[in-house]
Structure formats: C-alpha cells, structure tokens
Amino acid sequence: KQEVTQIPAALSVPEGENLVLNCSFTDSAIYNLQWFRQDPGKGLTSLLLIQSSQREQTSGRLNASLDKSSGRSTLYIAASQPGDSATYLCAVKPGNTGKLIFGQGTTLQVKP
C-alpha cells in the first residue's frame, strides 16, 4: 500500500531564506507526483507536476525534484516571502488511473 510522508510537519523561517520541503513515498512505481499549496480555509492550488520520467520541474522561485528509485521528492523555495506561508502538500499518482495519494503536509510560516 502506497504511503506518502512529509517532513517536517511544520517549519518557520525568516523572510529571504531558501528552504527545502521533503516528501517520501513507499512504492516507487508512481505515474507522477504533484505539489500543492493550501491556504487556510481554502482549496488546493497546484504548484508543480513531475512526470515519472522527469527529474525536476521549475516554476519561478519553486523547484521540485523527483528521485523515483529512492522514493523521494523535494520542493525547493528560493528567497522565501511572507506570502509563501501556507501548507504544502505532495501527492503521488500510483498508476495511470485517477486518484492521488497525499502526504499530511508541511505548514510553512515565513516571518517578515
């Protein structure tokens, strides 16, 4: 059974710092991995999707990497800003079917 773990559960950093969020999964046979952002009381916003054949994806200050063989993904946020404060969720798609399996999330606070 696929399980997704995110460490740390919470993180607080000063503005301007670069940071890394971690995601690990137990079964390397995934189709793709998606990183989301969730603001309090809101739905999920898709940040990046990495296909199983890819190693990384970049969007602005965000870079996500994928190492399928070791069952790990990281989300790198450069030059963090208070507006980056949110919960970040990673999710894997276990096959060419619909569902995503989510981690518990990392709640990030960026202090001005």
Add this chain to the structure above:
Amino acid sequence: GAGVSQSPSNKVTEKGKDVELRCDPISGHTALYWYRQSLGQGLEFLIYFQGNSAPDKSGLPSDRFSAERTGGSVSTLTIQRTQQEDSAVYLCASSLSSGGYNEQFFGPGTRLTVL
C-alpha cells in the same frame, strides 16, 4: 476561465439527516474526483469519475456514501444518515482526463459539520 466550483461552501446538519454536496468541474474536463480532508486523517480519496462512469469507488468509507455524475459534468456526493465522524471538508477536483499526466485542479471545498 472558471475553476472548479462547489456548493454549498458550508453545511451544518443534524446527525441522521441526509446531505447532498455538489461539484461543477472545469468546462471540458472529463475526469472528476472527490476527496475528504479531516484533521485526523489528512486528505483521502473517495471516488472518481471518467465521464459518467466511476472506475474507482474504493475510498467511499461506507454504503451511506454515494456519488453520481450525469451529462459528464456536474457531480453530486450524497451522504445518508450522517454521523459526527462525517464532519470534514469535502473537496472536488477535475482534470482533462483521468489518464496521462494531467493535473488535478481543486475547488474550494464544502465544510460539513454534523451536530
């Protein structure tokens, strides 16, 4: 264009009542997904539709939960005889197709409180 919409945004009901939650996917998206987010369990998959068919219902927690989709568009999630443990945020998502490398786009959710 419009994103995924859900209604109602909040629903408070009494234990034992039935509730219906509605999801309007992004226009042109053939796949639609229901998830549930609760404090203790995180974000869990419930069911997904490709067109009007539901190939995977494995996440529905009991036979009190059902969902349907008609016309390949709007979907309704019905919970019968609600229990307090059903209290959660119910999230809907849609994608161009359930196969391939298609991103899932989420709605704002319906917060269900069972008293």
